[in-house]
Amino acid sequence: MPSMDRRSLLLASAGMPLTLAAAATPAAAPAEPAPAPLPAPPVTEILARFVLETTSEAIPEAVRREATRSLLNWVGVAIGGSRHETLDVAVSALAPFAGPPQAGLLGRRERFDVMNSAFLNGVASHIFDYDDTHLKTIIHPAGPVAAAILALAELQPVGGRDFLTALVLGIETECRIGNAVYPNHYDAGWHITGTAGVFGAAAAAGRLMGLSHRQMVWALGLAASQPVGLRESFGSMNKSFNPGRAAANGLFAAILASKNFTSSDQMIEARRGWANTVSTKQDYAEITGGLGQRWEAALNTYKPFACGIVMHPAIDAAIQLRAEPGFAAGAIERIDLKVHPLVLELTGKTAPQAGLEGKFSIYHAVAAALIEGAAGEKQFSDRAVRDPAIVALRGKVQPVVDASIKAEQVDMTIRFADGRSLHKFIEHAIGSLEAPMSDQDLERKFADLADGVIPADQARRAIELCWGVDGLASAAAIARGGAVA
């Protein structure tokens, strides 16, 4: 075997735990630069302990409230996405292989085993890219975690209070791990929702399954072995695949660990572990700092509009001006916008032909918001971009880049044929941390997404179930309440 070098020989060694070999023989991998001394704290152990030992009472009410809002938003977007072609394809592909009908699908009639159910609900919730966002990492936190534990709640008894606690701890786990490697990890090409999300799903599911500390460590290790998603998939069904598969993978990890399927005890922080392998940045203080004191789960945000955040200030302004006295869409002569440069860079399409293209058109978004008073999925449909009134009005939208306008701002002036005008300056667009969507806004968004999927009274009851999650005897009521009977 003359072609085998020293490294190859080393690595080819059957049954050779490399870490053991490396520890015993520092010179074992001479072709590589010597690893730097490792000050990494045992974050896998620390997270396992945190996830298992944090009591419901130790989570501040404001954090629990934000997680409840996250849940409501997530159930809504999952119902909204449930009838999309993406779900139809996935359901028909997987049905022949699925296990017992243990858990339902939001917005649909089918029932699957918990792992397939988690996958499908996770996919559905990301199809419109309208789910929640942890702005520090661009993780969409609820999807992987909620999809996993909602399925689990149909398999075993899970009280609402425990469910909400697991949701908080799962979100906390994935966002803190995400913080530790962001932005390098994301810049490298990973879809961080799928790579960090699998930890959140494993943590939350593992807690509800009553894993021991050691088992939780292994669940996180098996989660680390299954990162999901590359940014290159954006624009295809593969994007929403990622949070769904993260949910299923996390559940798979917890289920195996619950029977003592072993992993490393330092899978996140070891020299050849997750953080070093998937990122050039590893800031473990992001994982351990203020654990149980400051809560990433409290920083979740929700999109009021079904499109890129860069257009949100203009849409916000349009909807507010539409509500002012004297507004008349038919009398508009022109709409002047001062916008941040990114708006025209990213959303400069003047004549979108399909709904998806509408998401990249500031002209369409403003016109649709002025005509229809909203910017949900319906306003980014094929129907909307071809609506004659919207098409006519989009030609009157005149955006100009203004260096003094920040990304979260817009300055809009609407001039009417009779010479009157309306003006609005947006400092922080609705949906930002500074101007969060109200509970009522979230309810309206939910109802809009559920419209046409489940009856309005069912949607209303599902909203109430989400608000009341903390007091539910069984969290499975939410799954049943959101499914089609």
Next chain:
Amino acid sequence: MPSMDRRSLLLASAGMPLTLAAAATPAAAPAEPAPAPLPAPPVTEILARFVLETTSEAIPEAVRREATRSLLNWVGVAIGGSRHETLDVAVSALAPFAGPPQAGLLGRRERFDVMNSAFLNGVASHIFDYDDTHLKTIIHPAGPVAAAILALAELQPVGGRDFLTALVLGIETECRIGNAVYPNHYDAGWHITGTAGVFGAAAAAGRLMGLSHRQMVWALGLAASQPVGLRESFGSMNKSFNPGRAAANGLFAAILASKNFTSSDQMIEARRGWANTVSTKQDYAEITGGLGQRWEAALNTYKPFACGIVMHPAIDAAIQLRAEPGFAAGAIERIDLKVHPLVLELTGKTAPQAGLEGKFSIYHAVAAALIEGAAGEKQFSDRAVRDPAIVALRGKVQPVVDASIKAEQVDMTIRFADGRSLHKFIEHAIGSLEAPMSDQDLERKFADLADGVIPADQARRAIELCWGVDGLASAAAIARGGAVA
């Protein structure tokens, strides 16, 4: 949202296909260095075409023969691992969630849906780290591919000839992708069998499922989204998890793609695709060069001994000397070995207490080989390392490092009490490309692994089924022949 920088805003944009945005607006991600010009050939498309269009007849007989040997070796190690605690744990964990009993497990009685069956057979085959090795990349090629398509062969009609062709093309796909990123990818921390293996499984399964070209491209894209395994897991059950999960993930990808679940068309080579994300090296000529002419699948090797390759020359020498006239184990006074430095670095344990430790003891390995004439799993059991005769003899093994000895060599001299001695110099250890295991060696290995798991006559028939795969009316016969009825 003052904390949001320009990048965050960009990335947070809902529904924003980043590639589209980047193509339309080169300045869209200004905080990053400009990406280098991309000369990457469309390797995802090229591989899809290769996998779909290569006929059985276009694969040279020698390559098909080597793949047949790979199959035989793989079925043997899967049967051998099938009763290990690792499999017991996984089977009991997954049974409550599994789908219809579509496919069996080698060496066991249970039947699962194809994805769980692929997972479990893939795990079983890697438990002893005794499976096949593509020495250029240290990929264990058969596991992910064979596990996926053997399960599939029980679900749909698959002729033996098509099965073998799919096995070749799957192995070719994973090894070429592995070549493109090795060694940087492996050095970073990835368990390359699990990360490249998922492509092999998707390719082979997709071919047998009759995917269209576009669907095959998507299957590879969905495979790219699901890499499995970190080197930190070595030494735990999580190591054998990796090829199993790669098999299941590849199958999952092909099944979804078969119903038109979409992905990117350039998932391997795109700027934010797989190769750039998981490796600092991307040598696409390794994928495209001589495709259909030179065959990585012909370079597969098999381990004659159930331990690290560094000890193989010494074991080879011991077994050969044991067969010489005048050999008498009881009369040995000392055994002198001149070895490559890695041997003592990696396998210097003088007094192993457990079977696994025996794999890191040149003293034990040589003594066991001299006493028992073999170095299979049985010789690395707890029983073997405590055997009084082996324990006594290992104290007489005297290895010294000799700079003139290459890693694939050993120089062994056995001195007996009566003053006689035997000497052997090994130039290329058995199992290397230069001294491959013979077909008979492979059969003996198979029978040894199957011993105690399935009856000897069943093992014999299973061996014949593997040798005759090319002519089988149904490849499912191999799955049935290796399972417990």
